[in-house]
Amino acid sequence: MIKTLRDLRGIPKFYQFFAARTISNLGNGISPVALAFGVLGIDGANAGSLSLVQGARTLPIIFLLIVGGTIADKYGRAKVMGLSDIWLGGLILISAWSFISGSPSVWLLVIVGLLSGLLNGIWYPAFAGLTPIIVPEEKLQSANSAIGFGSNLAFMIGTASGGFVVLYFGIGWALAVDAISFLIAGAMVYPLSKLPQKGQVEQGEKVKFIQEIKLGWNEFRSRTWLVAVVVAFAFINMSFEAVWAVLGALQSMKHYNGAAGWGLILGFMSLGFILGTVVANKARPKYPLRMVMLLMLTEPLFLFVFGSHFPIIGVLLAATAFGLSVDLFYVVWSTTIQQNVPAESLSRVNSYDSFGSYVFGPIGVIIAGPVAVAIGIDQTLMIGAGISVAAIIGCLLVPQVRNLEAKFND
Secondary structure, eight states, X not given: OHHHHHHGGGSTTHHHHHHHHHHHHHHHHHHHHHHHHHHHTSTTOOHHHHHHHHHHHHHHXXXXXXXXXXXXXXXXXXXXXXXXXHHHHHHXXXXXXXXXXXXXXXXXXHHHHHHHHHHHHHHHHHHHTTHHHHSOGGGHHHHHHHHHHHHHHHHHHHHHHHHHHHHHHOHHHHHHHHHHHHHHHHHHHGGGGGSOOTTOOOTTOOOOHHXXXXXXXXXXXXXXXXXXXXXXXXXXXXXXXXXXXIIHHHHHHHHSOHHHHHHHHHHHHHHHHHHHHHHHHHOOOSSHHHHHHHXXXXXXXXXXXXXXXXXXXXXXXXXXXXHHHHHHHHHHHHHHHHHHSOGGGHHHHHHHHHHHHHTTHHHHHHHHHHHHHHHOHHHHHHHHHHHHHHHHHHHHTSHHHHHOOOOOOO
16 A cells, blocks of 8 residues: 555645545544434433434435536536535534533534535535546556545544543544544645546536436446446445444443444444555456455444444454455445546436435434334344345346456556
8 A cells, every 4th residue: 555655646636635535534533433422412312312313414415416416527526525525614513512512402413414414415426526537547446545545544543532532522522623624624625626627617607407417317327237236235324324323322332331332343443444445455356346245245244243242352353344345345336437437427427326325324324213222222233234135135136246347457
């Protein structure tokens, strides 16, 4: 990875983008622990309250993703991403101040979550299409690996320290770190809007949104492998988003020493993320989607181990294996899309990818708390594992997924 980072040093603006993503992910690592235990610490709050707050953060993303891809493609991915980061930082500061001042409420966090979700729905398609503007095609997989490596290293530091930051400094200051990281990242990304972007409108030119959205849809649905993987991840993410946002904190409170334990589990998962980017930097499988979808079986494995209250070492090993698979998948998947979809449509296609992949995520988050109360946390985790196994096997039955060959350009 060090050699790869040195090789990418000569690409103008790459390190500016790399640093922005690394900085923002430091705060992102702290925030899951801080927000989950912050909500559960509010007087009268329970598992249902946590589902409500986390659902408010994820549901609006779905509604904005499709439009967000068109906005990014036509008005500038760096501009959209930079402004979204800055506004997100401001919103998180509001949440942070409510805890620092001793006046947090579930409904305030819901409102802030709804607004943050809207911005994230615009942010993600812009981010997904920005790397090919900065990096030549033959360096895309290396660049995706390097960006993931920096982001995940920072995320691991954030998650590993998140429980301790909450314990010794409080929820509010932990969220404040997250907010500041977004503000810095936005200020670094916004100047990249000066880079040329294929398909971007000229000043004063009108955009026919419906027509542009349809063009993105046609690019998306014409690729069977793309549709199949996205449908599978709709169910995989439904099960894992429930764990990430709700069930992880609940299970840790019950069996794994609360915030410190959940932070440790997320820290080892982040270690897996880093290992995944390192492996992805070297891996050049002939059939990339076949390989990464098989590796995604580590997600239901983690849910099974976590839900069976294995000793903490077993949970940490499963979390690491899952983290490795996730980021190896992410790098290979991003590169596959970037190499097989026209450059001018990348954000729009990525918006359909994100929309489909996360369309059931808010449902998983919203129902996780009530279902866990009704049938138990362990049983809820097992149901999630079963759903993921079925989705992965179903995806691998599609010939275009198993047989899509990679383009080796670097």
